[in-house]
Amino acid sequence: MYELDFDRPVRIHFIGIGGISMSGLAEVVLHRGFTVTGSDNHESDLTKRLSEEGVEIHIGQRAENIPEECDLVVFTAAIHADNPEYAEAVRRGIPMLTRAELLGGLMKNYSTAIAVSGTHGKTTTTSMVSHILLAADADPTISVGGILPSIGGNIRVGKSETFITEACEYTDSFLSFFPTHGIILNVEADHLDYFGTLENVRASFKKFADLLPEHGRLIISSGIEDVGYFTGDLKCPYLTFNISGDADVTAGEITWSELACASFKCFYRGKELGEITLNVPGIHNVSNSLAAIACALSLDVPFEKIREGLASFTGTDRRFQILGSAYGATVVDDYAHHPTEIRACLSTAQRYPHKKLWCVFQPHTYTRTAAFLEDFAGALALADEVILSDIYAAREVNTIGVSSGDIVEKIREMGTESRYIPEFEDIAVYLKDKLSPGDLLLTMGAGEAYKVGTMLMEASGDHDR
Numbered sequence: 001m002y003e004l005d006f007d008r009p010v011r012i013h014f015i016g017i018g019g020i021s022m023s024g025l026a027e028v029v030l031h032r033g034f035t036v037t038g039s040d041n042h043e044s045d046l047t048k049r050l051s052e053e054g055v056e057i058h059i060g061q062r063a064e065n066i067p068e069e070c071d072l073v074v075f076t077a078a079i080h081a082d083n084p085e086y087a088e089a090v091r092r093g094i095p096m097l098t099r100a101e102l103l104g105g106l107m108k109n110y111s112t113a114i115a116v117s118g119t120h121g122k123t124t125t126t127s128m129v130s131h132i133l134l135a136a137d138a139d140p141t142i143s144v145g146g147i148l149p150s151i152g153g154n155i156r157v158g159k160s161e162t163f164i165t166e167a168c169e170y171t172d173s174f175l176s177f178f179p180t181h182g183i184i185l186n187v188e189a190d191h192l193d194y195f196g197t198l199e200n201v202r203a204s205f206k207k208f209a210d211l212l213p214e215h216g217r218l219i220i221s222s223g224i225e226d227v228g229y230f231t232g233d234l235k236c237p238y239l240t241f242n243i244s245g246d247a248d249v250t251a252g253e254i255t256w257s258e259l260a261c262a263s264f265k266c267f268y269r270g271k272e273l274g275e276i277t278l279n280v281p282g283i284h285n286v287s288n289s290l291a292a293i294a295c296a297l298s299l300d301v302p303f304e305k306i307r308e309g310l311a312s313f314t315g316t317d318r319r320f321q322i323l324g325s326a327y328g329a330t331v332v333d334d335y336a337h338h339p340t341e342i343r344a345c346l347s348t349a350q351r352y353p354h355k356k357l358w359c360v361f362q363p364h365t366y367t368r369t370a371a372f373l374e375d376f377a378g379a380l381a382l383a384d385e386v387i388l389s390d391i392y393a394a395r396e397v398n399t400i401g402v403s404s405g406d407i408v409e410k411i412r413e414m415g416t417e418s419r420y421i422p423e424f425e426d427i428a429v430y431l432k433d434k435l436s437p438g439d440l441l442l443t444m445g446a447g448e449a450y451k452v453g454t455m456l457m458e459a460s461g462d463h464d465r
Contacts, residue, residue, distance in 0.1 A: 012072045013072070013073050015074070019076055024153075039057065107163060114165070128291075141163045146319065167179070169205065184209065250290070260281035279312075280319070324453075333443045357440050367400070385417045390403075
């Protein structure tokens with residue numbers, strides 16, 4: 001496999017450079033002195049940003065986009081052998097890496113490489129650790145899977161030997177990484193179109209844990225079923241975290257603000273370290289913060305800097321993000337698309353001030369919808385009224401015959417009002433006459449459900465917050 005060396009910058013072409021992860025990686029190597037070109041099917045804020053920094057970007061993918069002098073081609077999982085640029089790179093014998101392989105190659109150039117994994121919570125926890133490291137003046141390089149306002153995007157290029165990134169398990173991507181510090185937040189059944197079973201998911205996370213070197217450290221939730229499976233024969237030491245129960249890092253005396261944000265006392269192996277106040281809502285974020293605290297402690301970050309970093313974190317885009325108001329109702333958007341995430345998000349919303357809790361959900365992929373039909377219904381039933389749009393297909397074709405209507409029927413059986421309205425525009429029309437001052441509208445999903453909130457805010461003329 002091609003070895004990336006920061007001391008020998010080369011010419012790299014990115015196929016699909018507009019993706020949030022690909023654009024971030026392009027920016028990292030650009031700032032390290034590499035020559036970068038790329039292509040994407042659509043112009044976006046991310047491609048414009050790269051263009052402004054001097055990257056030559058082509059809209060549309062053609063063989064001639066690859067420069068005559070090119071040392072390496074990087075491509076995303078969405079690129080296949082029939083792509084003209086991919087085919088041209090093969091024809092010319094140019095070395096090629098997947099996005100995950102490039103990310104792994106980057107990590108090998110840092111003495112401290114932190115990879116945050118888990119079925120849920122990766123973006124938020126990566127952001128929390130990033131805020132702590134920034135508060136500690138560690139000058140990290142950061143690659144996060146969402147827009148983090150404090151760094152003005154999804155990437156920050158630092159000058160230190162510390163790198164932090166999300167580590168996604170889908171298609172075993174994170175097994176291409178070379179972390180020194182790994183975080184495993186949770187391990188649940190997901191991406192079953194690839195893994196097939198929970199046992200295969202667990203086996204993949206086990207392999208991820210085994211990547212860590214002897215001088216590294218694993219941070220893992222003690223709440224994961226049979227956690228000893230992951231820690232039993234590790235080469236490196238490990239720290240556990242959990243809100244309560246048997247763990248190295250725990251929380252006690254949790255209290256809540258009127259906006260559902262927690263304050264708690266943090267304990268390390270039974271010793272009280274001090275109080276933490278979060279400015280992101282929900283009990284799940286207490287757990288995420290404990291993972292971040294455990295990671296920071298393993299890096300010898302002073303507790304005062306940990307406290308300061310977490311207090312400064314107010315969230316990332318699409319994670320219980322308050323968008324504004326429409327017809328007097330507060331509009332919030334969240335990326336939640338797995339039943340566990342939906343339950344956590346709606347539980348948080350129940351603590352947030354509201355009269356009626358509305359939920360607009362767009363299921364993500366047919367296989368996930370079919371696999372978790374009952375779980376989706378049970379989680380969504382926490383709202384007062386639920387509206388489902390058509391399923392976001394992503395990479396799939398509906399060979400299963402599942403639809404959002406199947407979830408709606410099960411939600412109704414649980415006693416919660418629910419309806420299936422396929423198109424976002426029609427959902428907005430329905431809600432326009434239903435929303436009342438003091439209501440809370442939560443749009444959820446990994447697709448484009450947020451568009452409903454945008455339409456309603458524009459139609460109502462309410463000012464964004």
